[in-house]
Amino acid sequence: MSFAGPSFIIAIIAISTLGWMFTTWVRARHGYPVENEWAGTVHRNDPDADRKIALLTGENEKLHGRIGHLEERIAVLERIATDPATRTAREIEALR
Template sequence: MAWGGPGFVLAIIAMSTMGWVVTTWIRAKHGYSLDGEWGGTVGKTGMADERKVELLTAENQKLVGQVSRLEERIAVLERIATDPAERTAREIDSLRDR
C-alpha cells in the first residue's frame, strides 16, 4: 500500500470512524452523556425524569388555576376601588351577606 495513495487516506478515515463509534458505544453503555448533533450533550432519560415531568406538569396546572382565581379577585377589587361610593357600599354589603 502506498503511503500517499487513496487507500491509505480511506484507511485513516475508516479507523477514525471506528474509533468514534466504539468510544460512543462505550460511553452509552456506561451511562455517560453523549455529544449531540449541535455540540450539546444528550443524557440518558429514565423513569425518574418522566415522573418529575409529570409532577411538574400537575403543579403547573394547579398554579395556573390559582393565578386565574387571583386575577378574578383582583378584577373585583379594582372594580370596587373605582366605582362610586354608594354602589361600592352596596356591593360590599352583599359580599358580607354570603
C-alpha cells in the same frame, strides 16, 4: 509520507471511526436519538422522566387554579375601584 501504502488506508479508516465515535458520543450525551448499525434509532430512556412529567403536570394544574382565583379577586378589586363611591361604601359596609 507515502499515499500508496496500506498505512494510509488504515489511517483513513481509523480517523473515520474515531470521528463517528465522537459524534455518536456527543449526540448521546445531549439526548439526541442515536442511529444504530441497522439504521434504527435508539432513544434515550430516562426512568425518572415520567415521574417528573407527572409532578410538573400536577403543579401546573395547581398554578392554573391559583391564577384563576387571583383573576377573580382582581376583577372584584377593579369593580370596587371603578364603581361610584356611595355604592362601594354600601357594599363594603354590607360585607362587615
